[in-house]
Amino acid sequence: MIRVSVVGAKGRMGSHVVEAVNGAEDMQLAFALDAGDDLSVITPGNTDVAVEFTVPSATLDNVLALIAQGVDVVVGTTGWTDERLDQIGVALAGAPRANQAVFIAPNFAxxxxxxxxxxxxxxxxxxxxxxxxxxxxxxxxxxxxxxxxxxxxxxxxxxxxxxxxxxxxxxxxxxxxxxxxxxxxxxxxxxxxxxxxxxxxxxxxxxxxxxxxxxxDRISFMPGVLLAVRKLAEGGHAGLTVGLDRFLDL
Amino acid sequence: MIRVSVVGAKGRMGSHVVEAVNGAEDMQLAFALDAGDDLSVITPGNTDVAVEFTVPSATLDNVLALIAQGVDVVVGTTGWTDERLDQIGVALAGAPRANQAVFIAPNFAxxxxxxxxxxxxxxxxxxxxxxxxxxxxxxxxxxxxxxxxxxxxxxxxxxxxxxxxxxxxxxxxxxxxxxxxxxxxxxxxxxxxxxxxxxxxxxxxxxxxxxxxxxxDRISFMPGVLLAVRKLAEGGHAGLTVGLDRFLDL
Amino acid sequence: MIRVSVVGAKGRMGSHVVEAVNGAEDMQLAFALDAGDDLSVITPGNTDVAVEFTVPSATLDNVLALIAQGVDVVVGTTGWTDERLDQIGVALAGAPRANQAVFIAPNFAxxxxxxxxxxxxxxxxxxxxxxxxxxxxxxxxxxxxxxxxxxxxxxxxxxxxxxxxxxxxxxxxxxxxxxxxxxxxxxxxxxxxxxxxxxxxxxxxxxxxxxxxxxxDRISFMPGVLLAVRKLAEGGHAGLTVGLDRFLDL
Amino acid sequence: MIRVSVVGAKGRMGSHVVEAVNGAEDMQLAFALDAGDDLSVITPGNTDVAVEFTVPSATLDNVLALIAQGVDVVVGTTGWTDERLDQIGVALAGAPRANQAVFIAPNFAxxxxxxxxxxxxxxxxxxxxxxxxxxxxxxxxxxxxxxxxxxxxxxxxxxxxxxxxxxxxxxxxxxxxxxxxxxxxxxxxxxxxxxxxxxxxxxxxxxxxxxxxxxxDRISFMPGVLLAVRKLAEGGHAGLTVGLDRFLDL
Structure with missing residues (x-):
């Protein structure tokens, strides 16, 4: 079972992710957090992959915090500039866990x-x-x-x-x-x-x-989100990966 | 049998009209004329409906000539302004044959x-x-x-x-x-x-x-042309009619 | 303001009708009833048009009851046979109010x-x-x-x-x-x-x-439902009318 | 310049191939042959690639003859069974010229x-x-x-x-x-x-x-035919290749 925590769990996308994780036979929900909740509860001890769907103004800090805690992250929030992506790269280089992975996609459909x-x-x-x-x-x-x-x-x-x-x-x-x-x-x-x-x-x-x-319907993004979760959980994708096409066998 | 003469018979559209008339069981071809030919051979004695598909610079004179000879005309050439349409109306008012009809359509598809x-x-x-x-x-x-x-x-x-x-x-x-x-x-x-x-x-x-x-393909215009020919041949459409929708049962 | 009562107000379609009526500037909601509620509260004194969206097994009795109370009805429930439609016709012939109207449509999209x-x-x-x-x-x-x-x-x-x-x-x-x-x-x-x-x-x-x-989405049926409500409210449609095309200007 | 000979040059497809070759800046037409013509005039001395578009009953013999003369062939005729393809393979193994190539496609669109x-x-x-x-x-x-x-x-x-x-x-x-x-x-x-x-x-x-x-329109097959001609002419495709997808960069 892949243990998944959702950050932004009450949002329009996040609430669908919670449902999708609950409906997936190979996954179980660890934490469903939203604005104001303490992200530090999410650790490698309870979570294999965190899914972050919040807002452009919060996402960078959230992802950096999760990296610092040693957790792999699938990010669906938009607003990523080259500069922000660079910050993720730097953070991953100094991540506490070996082979730590972050996946960011502008479109999960x-x-x-x-x-x-x-x-x-x-x-x-x-x-x-x-x-x-x-x-x-x-x-x-x-x-x-x-x-x-x-x-x-x-x-x-x-x-x-x-x-x-x-x-x-x-x-x-x-x-x-x-x-x-x-x-x-x-x-x-x-x-x-x-x-x-x-x-x-x-x-x-x-x-x-x-x-x-x-x-x-935005539910169309869920197969892509679950696919990314499974790819990070199976390992072999250390570092930063951008774009869902990277995880499709094309 | 509806006797049909084609004016502009060697043109891209006119040559299709000749073929379509030859292929229609209820029609027969009277004259197939092109640029340089003498339109005056087309008369009510040999032609029920003339089909005019030439060029904008020639069409007004052709149609006026056919009206003067007492022939009903289906016109597929484009370039008709309100002023030109008015000239057709005037000519029809003084036409030699009672109930004479001209039909003009910007689109026969x-x-x-x-x-x-x-x-x-x-x-x-x-x-x-x-x-x-x-x-x-x-x-x-x-x-x-x-x-x-x-x-x-x-x-x-x-x-x-x-x-x-x-x-x-x-x-x-x-x-x-x-x-x-x-x-x-x-x-x-x-x-x-x-x-x-x-x-x-x-x-x-x-x-x-x-x-x-x-x-x-421009062959798609032929059913509309034949429909207009049949409508004029069956009578009841004296004067100027513009637009194929007028002949559809909508 | 057209006063509208909804029968089947908690159903998938009925709940959309309640919302649509509340959102229409020319309508106000009178009663929103569901299974078990007493239909006899709906009268010409408080309701111009009732909208019935329930289930095939309940709709005939509901519509007959509303006719008996003198209320015009728009019916969206399916399952209407010729025999059932005949019963509506008979009921309308003996309806308490002159010019009473029932409208039934198999499809409101x-x-x-x-x-x-x-x-x-x-x-x-x-x-x-x-x-x-x-x-x-x-x-x-x-x-x-x-x-x-x-x-x-x-x-x-x-x-x-x-x-x-x-x-x-x-x-x-x-x-x-x-x-x-x-x-x-x-x-x-x-x-x-x-x-x-x-x-x-x-x-x-x-x-x-x-x-x-x-x-x-079933919300696509709402413009059709509101159109039918407005048509019955403006009068002139006494008796039974079947099919939304009857209310479109085609 | 790629020298191209067309076999079946008067057929529906072959006549389009002749036109397409004449219109291609990097090709010139060598021979345009049809039923009854002698294929033996087509040799490596005058032709880089032959294009064969005839009929299922003639194509196998034509292609075998062209192989025996040392000419590369693009084949558009249909009706190829596994057994017929095997015969081409055997013929290519004993072909007079090294690296000889035959390309067959069921669909050139x-x-x-x-x-x-x-x-x-x-x-x-x-x-x-x-x-x-x-x-x-x-x-x-x-x-x-x-x-x-x-x-x-x-x-x-x-x-x-x-x-x-x-x-x-x-x-x-x-x-x-x-x-x-x-x-x-x-x-x-x-x-x-x-x-x-x-x-x-x-x-x-x-x-x-x-x-x-x-x-x-069957003219849609021409870009695929010209692509196959260019691929054989540039070499590197010795033996039998089946299917246009093999020549696309996918």
């Missing part, structure tokens, strides 16, 4: 991670590529961070393969062609009823490839 | 015409609506005329129903939200391999309606 | 009702038509009642238009072509993560029309 | 080959998976060979990962659930207007991944 990965693999083989992301209308940024990342990954793969720019004879446009990210057109749809969706379209003469990831 | 019509009908019942059109990358204008028309029709139907503007909390955007046409966001994708496609997305809390029209 | 309606309108204009429905894997029946209804409506519209059977040269098949309902092929997909979705595909040479309704 | 590959990679991470293929109604077999292959590949990947069977509580069904191939449900749609399309659907609680390949 397996479908989204796979779509991004497949887009990168497919990009060299198509003359055209565009990205359409669709979200609920309460989202404040457009396009989504995931769509930006996908467009940049496609652009990089095309450059590496020596492809010409995507063909586009548009001469008059009032903005319908979307935002051009690194040469790739990105479109953002906002629609009541939707949650978080991304569609990658690629085309050659006579053919099209479409890769679409739909996240209908 | 039944799927596109239906998608446009259904978008208008559905619009009053959804909080959100956006339009995505997708075309081959050689197209010079964006968005397509069809997408503009659909967006305007949706906007009008929403106004008539007293709906509030579509919800959109976007605060930062570099252009990914597309072109706003009459309050409706319109996105244009250009992809090698595609021909002409339109997708209308509507959403309420918990639900989405999608209406999509794909035109893979 | 506006997107699904519109998709069904549009499929019927489009059917005469396409050579091919198939229906694909997609649901969560806990559903016990396949295909869905909605898909069956859509296929039958398409088949009827094709017959009325004198269309030939859909083209299909399949000579060897181990079952992949799905269930043939009245000449129309129906396919049922069961996928974890989905809720209730239907896609209608129609095709002619060179073109395709796709109409898709997605219900992600 | 890059989008279809990638969809199949991505389906296999994604399969271990989803609770549910189904395959929907859509083709023109003149197709005689259902489901398509590609869909069968994809379903089998998904099933194998699920077994290798130790997954449980896909969840399905269906209790009553008249055939709508499709054909079960190795535990995976496969659905075949036949629609006028379509050509060859495949959609792979995978789902977990709260999320869906969709991978779709559309082949609108």
């Amino acid at each position: 397996i479908s989204a991670v796979l779509a991004d990965h497949f887009a990168k693999l497919a990009a060299p083989y198509f003359e055209s590529a565009e990205v359409v992301e669709l979200h609920h209308p309460n989202k404040v940024d457009a396009p989504s961070g995931t769509a930006l990342h996908t467009a940049q990954a496609i652009a990089q793969a095309r450059r590496d393969a020596g492809l010409a720019p995507v063909p586009d004879n548009t001469q008059t446009d009032g903005g319908s062609r979307g935002q051009v990210v690194d040469g790739i057109h990105v479109h953002a749809v906002r629609l009541r009823g939707l949650n978080a969706h991304e569609e990658v379209l690629m085309g050659n003469a006579g053919e099209q490839l479409t890769i679409r990831a739909d996240s209908f | 039944i799927s596109a015409v239906l998608a446009d019509h259904f978008a208008k009908l559905a619009a009053p019942y959804f909080e959100s609506a956006e339009v995505v059109e997708l075309h081959h990358p050689n197209k010079v204008d964006a968005p397509s005329g069809t997408a503009l028309h659909t967006a305007q029709a949706i906007a009008q139907a929403r106004r008539d129903a007293g709906l509030a503007p579509v919800p959109d909390n976007t605060q930062t955007d570099g252009g990914s939200r597309g072109q706003v046409v009459d309050g409706i966001h319109v996105h244009a994708v250009r992809l090698r391999g595609l021909n002409a496609h339109e997708e209308v997305l509507m959403g309420n809390a918990g639900e989405q309606l999608t209406i999509r029209a794909d035109s893979f | 506006i997107s699904a009702v519109l998709a069904d309606h549009f499929a019927k309108l489009a059917a005469p204009y396409f050579e091919s038509a198939e229906v694909v429905e997609l649901h969560h894997p806990n559903k016990v029946d396949a295909p869905s009642g909605t898909a069956l209804h859509t296929a039958q409506a398409i088949a009827q519209a094709r017959r009325d238009a004198g269309l030939a059977p859909v083209p299909d040269n399949t000579q060897t098949d181990g079952g992949s072509r799905g269930q043939v309902v009245d000449g129309i092929h129906v396919h049922a997909v069961r996928l974890r993560g989905l809720n209730a979705h239907e896609e209608v595909l129609m095709g002619n040479a060179g073109e395709q029309l796709t109409i898709r309704a997605d219900s992600f | 890059i989008s279809a080959v990638l969809a199949d590959h991505f389906a296999k990679l994604a399969a271990p991470y989803f609770e549910s998976a189904e395959v929907v293929e859509l083709h023109h109604p003149n197709k005689v077999d259902a489901p398509s060979g590609t869909a069968l292959h994809t379903a089998q590949a998904i099933a194998q990947a699920r077994r290798d990962a130790g997954l449980a069977p896909v969840p399905d509580n269906t209790q009553t069904d008249g055939g709508s659930r499709g054909q079960v191939v190795d535990g995976i449900h496969v659905h075949a749609v036949r629609l006028r207007g379509l050509n060859a399309h495949e959609e792979v659907l995978m789902g977990n609680a709260g999320e869906q991944l969709t991978i779709r390949a559309d082949s609108f």
Whole structure:
């Protein structure tokens, strides 16, 4: 049994993690802590992996504290800059336990991670590529961070393969062609009823490839979280690992 | 048998019309004329309906000539302004034959015409609506005329129903939200391999309606052309009629 | 203000109705009753429209009781046979209040009702038509009642238009072509993560029309329920009305 | 310049290959032969790679003849059994030129080959998976060979990962659930207007991944054919290679 402690257990994501851990046959819940609780109760003696889903302003301190106590951590909170990631690296280098591991992912939805990965693999083989992301209308940024990342990954793969720019004879446009990210057109749809969706379209003469990831509910992040917990628990991932694709067999 | 003459018979569309007429059990081809041929051979004595698919610079003169000879005309050439349509109306008022009819359609693809019509009908019942059109990358204008028309029709139907503007909390955007046409966001994708496609997305809390029209090939216009020919041949449509939706039982 | 009482207020659907009524600016909640509560408190003196969302075994008695008290009723419970509908008709004929109205709908999702309606309108204009429905894997029946209804409506519209059977040269098949309902092929997909979705595909040479309704959540039924409440409250719908399409302006 | 000879140059596929070779900046056409022509004119002295697109009854003899003349061959004709492939292997072992190569692919559409590959990679991470293929109604077999292959590949990947069977509580069904191939449900749609399309659907609680390949026209096979020609021309692929995925960098 993998003993899991959840930090941010009353939050929107954390409460799902508690449920998911309770529902997993190979896991048992150690501590479910939230803001104000003392993290120092979480130790290697009672916890194999801690899962941290709090807020950007609290996550760095939480993870550093857990490292100092010798606990492996799966982190789902966003807001990680290169500088913050460096601090985690330094802390791990001086961690009390050998082979200590921290895993951070900007997106735990397996479908989204796979779509991004497949887009990168497919990009060299198509003359055209565009990205359409669709979200609920309460989202404040457009396009989504995931769509930006996908467009940049496609652009990089095309450059590496020596492809010409995507063909586009548009001469008059009032903005319908979307935002051009690194040469790739990105479109953002906002629609009541939707949650978080991304569609990658690629085309050659006579053919099209479409890769679409739909996240209908944040419960979709749980298989990715449990996968990361299992990977850290089985060992062999000492140090800092970023991105769920690192734990998928692709 | 409906006797059909084709004007512009060697063009991309006209050659398909000739084939379609030859393949229709209830029609026979009278004349297949092209640039330089004398239109005056087409008369009520040999032709029930003429189909005109030429170029914007020639179409007005062709149609006026056919009206003067007493022939009903189905027109697929684009470029009709209100002023040009008025000239047709005047000519029909002084036409030699009673109940003479001219039919002009900007789009003969039944799927596109239906998608446009259904978008208008559905619009009053959804909080959100956006339009995505997708075309081959050689197209010079964006968005397509069809997408503009659909967006305007949706906007009008929403106004008539007293709906509030579509919800959109976007605060930062570099252009990914597309072109706003009459309050409706319109996105244009250009992809090698595609021909002409339109997708209308509507959403309420918990639900989405999608209406999509794909035109893979200009042969898709033929059922609409034959339908218009049959409608004029059966009579009862004297004067000028614009838009294939007028001939659909909706 | 429309005064609304909810019967089945603690059920999965009823609790959403209570919330929706509380959130509607033109409505106020009169009574929220559940199993065991006394329906006789609901009268024309305190309630304009009652909404009944209970279970098939209770709904007939509930609606008959509400009719006897002179209250208009919107019914969302399923399981209505022709015989049961007849009993409602008889009860309404002898109702205490003039112009009393009952509205029953098998599906309150506006997107699904519109998709069904549009499929019927489009059917005469396409050579091919198939229906694909997609649901969560806990559903016990396949295909869905909605898909069956859509296929039958398409088949009827094709017959009325004198269309030939859909083209299909399949000579060897181990079952992949799905269930043939009245000449129309129906396919049922069961996928974890989905809720209730239907896609209608129609095709002619060179073109395709796709109409898709997605219900992600039962909250999608609320706009339809509120619409029916408003229609009964404004009057003019005396007697029994079945089907939300009757209240849409199509 | 890669010197390319085409065998079956007047056929539906071969004529496209001739055009594609003529349009490629790094290739020049050596011979364009068809039924009745003498293959012995094609030699290493004038041809780097021969492309064979004929008919199943002729392809084996053609390829054996080309091997005997010391020419590398890209084969697009279908109908290859294990026994026929063995004959090619034997012939290559005794080929006149060192490092001689033959490449055979059942499908040259890059989008279809990638969809199949991505389906296999994604399969271990989803609770549910189904395959929907859509083709023109003149197709005689259902489901398509590609869909069968994809379903089998998904099933194998699920077994290798130790997954449980896909969840399905269906209790009553008249055939709508499709054909079960190795535990995976496969659905075949036949629609006028379509050509060859495949959609792979995978789902977990709260999320869906969709991978779709559309082949609108046989011209879509040309990038795959040219890719294979370039791979053989650059050397390093001695012997028999089967499947375009072997030449993609995945």
